[in-house]
Amino acid sequence: MKRALWILAVLLSHWRRHPMQFATLLIGLIAATALWSGIQALNQQARTSYDRAAAAFGGTRTPMLVATSGGAFAQQLFVDLRRASWPVSPVVEGRAQIGGRSVRLLGIEPVTMPIEASAATEIGRTGAQAFLTPPGQALIALETLASLGLTEGATPALSDGTPLPPLKLQPQLAPGVVVVDIGIAQKLMKMPNQISRLLIGSTKGPRASLESVTGNQLRLVQPDAETDLERLTDSFHLNLTAFGLLSFFVGLFIVNSAVGLGFEQRLPMLRTLRACGVSARQLNSVLVLELVSIALIAGVIGLVCGYFIAASLLPDVAASLRGLYGAQIPGQLTLKPEWWFAGLAISIIGALLAATSSLLKAVRLPLLATAQPYAWQQAQHRWLRLQGTGALLVFIAAGLALWLGDSLIAGFFVLAALLLGAALALPVILGIVLAGGERSTRRPLITWFWADSRLQLSGLSLALMALLLALAVNVGVGTMVESFSRTFTGWLDGRLASEIYLNAASEKQASEIKTWLKTRPDVQAVLPGSRTDVQFNGAPIELLGFADHATYRDQWPLLDSTSNAWDRVRTGDGALISEQLSLRMKLKLGDHLDVPTPTGNWPLDVVAIYADYGNPKGQIGVNVDALVKHFPDISQTRMGLRVTPGDVPALITAIRTRFGLDGRNLADQTTVKSESQAIFNRTFAVTAALNAFTLGVAGVALLTSLLTLSNSRLPQLAPLWAIGITRRRLAGIELLKTLSVALITSLLALPLGLLVAWCLIAIVNVKAFGWRLPFHVFPLQLIQLLCVAILASLLAALLPIMKLLRMQPTTLVKVFANER
């Protein structure tokens, strides 16, 4: 043990004498761990919230019985099932408005609630007595309490004036949920003797069959491993994870470069250690021990950085998830112990992964071979051919996945294979370009310029690969976001055609407003709208009702339609479906749908397909009157108003004054559009931040490679200096060389980036979100990114160049003094 510590001390002494190299190694590991762990923290935070939402008194985690028709059903069925020994517990669910904010109102029956439907035990602890006996309690999460601006014990009124029982804080509850006793909920939601679903406990025992008790009125829904929210947000988290993984690997490029150089520089030391009696096994064990120790230190620092990255990105991620999916994520980051352990593990695994080739060389280290510093660079030339073959194979695999694959995973595989193939092919392509440059000139210094660039290539190739990947992803994501942004703006104009959007506090108020609006000469049309959620073919979809009006006929963003689409919608048997629903359920024009409604199945024909960007749920657009007919209890408080644009401010003021509606329920088109645009921008703020991080890490990778290479450059540069080329000129040539290879790499990254964008738009987006965007190329954006890449390369090259400029002639002379 003592011997191992001595050997470790000797190995570590190298880093003490080369602090910059050590810093590089740490930076690489910290960057890799921080970015990966940061993303994981965000994903974990979101998933914890989904779990809380799902576990709220028997969400999709508990088996349940629901009405075959999809709506509410009679309470008597609960009584019948209990008598038939079914361990069922009733739940009533609906939405309610408190102070203009919509919340999910749940009514439960704690006595029969299955023990495994979490939070029931919480009631037991907080006291079922207080919950059940008048005035009862309304359980609420801290976040919801804060967002409503209320305190515990308050008794807020719903939009129709009915007061809730006193609010009671229940930290385990999901945000946006209020839980009351089922009797109270039935009153509040005007659902006397009605039940939304029955949760089934795990108690085993003889029981009558479901059909024999309820006929075909109820159907069994098995618990889902994934909640609806998880399913919907999967692609968002997959995107985040993909970015985290990319940043992680770019960070590992730095580690690989630092470990590789450290190993080469320590080769003579390793041989001396072996000559002094350290066995190969012990030396390798201590090398691994050293790496793991460094990885642990870097891992801890990386985790702290990752925490701050996650904390700074969380507001944007939460806003994106709220805006896109309606998921409520608390703004406070809470992390589980597993996250810390996983972070340290990933740091160690990453370090070992990046050091694999060096460790393997150490295992095979021939004891008597003369030390050949940087022989690894020469050896890498032999790998070029292999790499080229590897790239070709990876491209073939990508082609096959593109041809045969039909899933999001296949889409990401194509993307990953494309990037990996391009990274592998980069040194081969650069080698060919530089060799071409060498052949094209006969001037000695220029010939040396090309030849020496080629010599440097093997040492720089990893950093250049990192630059290529970071830049290509930046171009790809940038192009996709910009394409999306343009399409989204045009699409918003079509979808938000009304000048004013209004949501009355109650149906009574809605009807008063409609009557009043008829007296206003500035109102050209009142377009009532309504929406509801239903389960269709096992997935949650949205039914959107709109009026039969020229506004929709002229502006609705249809992608494909039958000739009489709008007439069929008006008669109530035609439906417009969103692009994502069409893709997800493979529906096309003319297909027949049977939508479950409380009044029975609603037969509809698909008459048009429209773009519905940003909506994770599938949507069916129908005539609003037909929708109300099939959903008699549907809320009819929404409406759009067509008004001459100049009259909008006056009308809004008048409505606000007369009906007391605030900004949450009354908005003009400009406000709604700017809010939608803001949600869009926040969604991509995270992407932009991660893009910048990745490019930054690639810059650092280039800097570290150049710094480490600069140490080995002296034997190449000293002879030129000796024959009369000044240090200033040598520095200029070195700078030009770095910029040349960076420029060639960046130019190669542009078409690769566009290919990445095409993959994202045509494959990943379609599979992940269900919509396809038009593909645009933005030359100005490409030029900007090219400039950023060259600037990053320039900054990375400056430090080694400054070192060369300031180098004392004695240092250069030493090169010759050491020759034998």
Add this chain to the structure above:
Amino acid sequence: MLTVRHLTKSYRSAQELVAVLRGVDLDIAAGESVALTGESGSGKSTLLHLIAGLDEADSGAIQLGEITITGLTDSARAALRRHRLGLVFQQFNLIPSLSVADNLAFQSRISGKHDAAWQSELIERLGLGALLKRYPEQLSGGQQQRVAIGRALASKPLLLLADEPTGNLDEDTADEVLKLARDLVARTGCGFLMVTHSVRLAATLDRHVHLHAGLIA
């Protein structure tokens, strides 16, 4: 103390097998110093490497004290170098990131045979007292080789093996370094086998052995 019998070693070069050692026999007694000379490629360094356990012989036997080196595993050969051998190379092979003091103590520390009094004596005899905090790159060639000798002898080995230890030094420094080595060897009573091209330096040791075409002449 050291017995070498019928030692052979070949290397594959391009398409042909080159026999470097073709049946070498050699004995060195405790406290005896032996110079090994020979032309370039005669197998001097190969013989030294085989005795040091840095390489494996094709056939024959090497016995150091009671230990038969040929046939030992890598770990056992490493232990042998650690505890019973001292190695000095032409290129000094000091650890660049360790100070002179740490380089001197290194082998004795890892062999668990560190002796502070012996260490101080070595420092004094080798004249390294003023250089202890320096790093190898800050030393002259002669100073570096003195540190290498000190490191090799710090663990009081049975046998000191030196592969052209003065090859990188000028004549005066070479004489000075070799005198120090001889004195210290005499002080410890260990055996000393030195590979050298210099007949003049070889003559200063107890015995001179010449290797020619893979055989002791």
